[in-house]
Amino acid sequence: MTLAIAIHGGAGKIGKERIGIGMEGCQEAAEIGKQILKQGGTAVEAVEAAVRAMEDNANFNAGTGSCLTSEGNIEMDAGMMEGHTLQVGAIAGIELVKNPITLARHVLRSRHVLLIGQGARQFAEKEGFEFCRLEDLLTERQRTNWQRAQALTAHTTEAEDVTDEKKHGTVGAVAIDGYGHLAAATSTGGIINKHPGRVGDSPLVGCGFYADKNAAISCTGYGEDFTRLLIAKRVADAVGQGKTAQEAADEVIAFLGTQTEETGGLIVADRHGNTGYAWNSENMMYAALQNQ
Numbered sequence: 001m002t003l004a005i006a007i008h009g010g011a012g013k014i015g016k017e018r019i020g021i022g023m024e025g026c027q028e029a030a031e032i033g034k035q036i037l038k039q040g041g042t043a044v045e046a047v048e049a050a051v052r053a054m055e056d057n058a059n060f061n062a063g064t065g066s067c068l069t070s071e072g073n074i075e076m077d078a079g080m081m082e083g084h085t086l087q088v089g090a091i092a093g094i095e096l097v098k099n100p101i102t103l104a105r106h107v108l109r110s111r112h113v114l115l116i117g118q119g120a121r122q123f124a125e126k127e128g129f130e131f132c133r134l135e136d137l138l139t140e141r142q143r144t145n146w147q148r149a150q151a152l153t154a155h156t157t158e159a160e161d162v163t164d165e166k167k168h169g170t171v172g173a174v175a176i177d178g179y180g181h182l183a184a185a186t187s188t189g190g191i192i193n194k195h196p197g198r199v200g201d202s203p204l205v206g207c208g209f210y211a212d213k214n215a216a217i218s219c220t221g222y223g224e225d226f227t228r229l230l231i232a233k234r235v236a237d238a239v240g241q242g243k244t245a246q247e248a249a250d251e252v253i254a255f256l257g258t259q260t261e262e263t264g265g266l267i268v269a270d271r272h273g274n275t276g277y278a279w280n281s282e283n284m285m286y287a288a289l290q291n292q
């Protein structure tokens with residue numbers, strides 16, 4: 001049985017020096033996930049651990065390093081799906097939690113699919129999560145990005161169009177384990193300067209992530225478009241119709257390009273242990289590992 005894991009760390013217009021750092025972070029996370037798979041762990045365990053590593057890496061826009069809302073707060077989204085059970089767990093607008101993906105995994109084991117804001121916080125308390133301070137999640141880089149965005153917003157109505165950083169750094173993982181089961185996970189701080197309460201594609205099943213018995217997908221990009229176009233589910237359907245992971249990735253990103261000028265990317269794993277990636281932004285940070 002082929003074990004496989006793929007990671008992304010966001011797509012966009014990413015400077016050379018940041019690409020190197022980002023690719024390294026993806027590679028480290030892929031190694032963590034691969035070790036779990038090799039030791040007989042499940043795809044869900046592998047994608048959770050890989051995404052946690054990315055959330056803890058301050059270079060990515062998820063967990064520590066998340067971007068700020070227009071009011072200077074951090075509201076994070078995360079989602080996870082297990083392919084063979086179609087179980088879903090997602091969290092939107094969560095504050096002061098270091099690893100939203102782990103909270104999403106707790107939701108996956110509950111009778112619910114998606115919890116938001118205050119209720120998500122109550123759930124986290126009940127599940128024994130510890131809360132951190134805003135300063136524990138906030139990095140100097142995101143503070144600077146936000147200040148720049150705020151300054152520009154004062155002169156434009158297109159608040160979210162003020163920086164190339166806006167599409168960077170959402171993180172995700174897809175994996176297939178030794179039991180032939182697939183899982184997908186995505187975690188993000190969203191887009192910079194977003195309206196309080198704004199929810200993107202990342203915690204929405206079929207949009208920013210999806211997994212079934214054929215494929216697992218994690219997306220990154222302009223969440224509004226990934227949501228209205230149900231991007232992740234389209235990829236799963238293409239694989240279900242016989243496309244390979246790579247063919248499905250290419251096909252759906254090409255479709256995205258016909259529907260919107262906004263850009264993004266995605267990663268896929270299929271039930272044969274193939275991985276695929278595609279993006280139509282300038283670049284995407286990613287890594288993939290297989291173990292025969």
Ligand SMILES: NC(=O)C[C@H](N)C(=O)O
Nearest residue numbers: 167170190200220221223
């Ligand atoms: N960086 C990203 O991928 C952003 C995320 N898709 C969102 O719209 O919230």
